[in-house]
Amino acid sequence: MKLYGIGVGPGDPQLLTIRGKRVLEQVDTVFIPGDLAQTIISGYVSASNIVEIQFPMTTDKDKLQKAWQTAADHVVEKTDDKAAFVTIGDPSIYSTFGHLRRALRNNHSTIDIEVIPGVSAATAFASAFDVDVVSGTNLMLAEAPNGTAPTGPDQMVLLKITDVPTTHSKLTEAGYDVWYGRRLFMEDESTVITQNPDDLEDRDYFTLGYARHQDIRFPSIGGGENNGT
Structure with missing residues (x-):
């Protein structure tokens, strides 16, 4: 299994990188953290291929840790071959994807993860x-x-x-x-x-x-x- 972490830019769909667009068009499943990310990629990804992952709005570390692990398990369960997780801006800068990546590495270490930078x-x-x-x-x-x-x-x-x-x-x-x-x-x-x-x-x-x-x-x-x- 391979998961791409794709930065889709600050909001304008035209600021999505060419590399990010190509990968989105090739993967079977695209995970999103919210409506804004879906709006940005809607012109490149079929709605039937999009799966939303909910993250709680809380500062409780235990609840967040559990939510990130649940999200990681869900990604693995829903992915057969290749998938992408999209995030506003860049996946490595103050991003939800960072938490997801750590949870995957801790409990699903065989997954191949590739980060595709985005305009932050x-x-x-x-x-x-x-x-x-x-x-x-x-x-x-x-x-x-x-x-x-x-x-x-x-x-x-x-x-x-x-x-x-x-x-x-x-x-x-x-x-x-x-x-x-x-x-x-x-x-x-x-x-x-x-x-x-x-x-x-x-x-x-x-x-x-x-x-x-x-x-x-x-x-x-x-x-x-x-x-x-």
């Missing part, structure tokens, strides 16, 4: 915000749920910002300018790019931020060069 929001943000991440400065990738706000590096890409106003307050107090993007490259016309935290008061898992410290000299958003904005 952690890199696609630069195109959406029209900014160059230049050499000579450091860049950190981190999650920022529930109002958390990591600080320290010159630049940060923060994923899963679920309390934008609180995170924004902490970051600006620490001397950062921040741009936010919600549902970048998604085709449901819900994309938002803003510096105003009041535009994003409601919680949405698909919200990220780009923060850069005001004391560091950067090319400005949209071109030119400045200190801060």
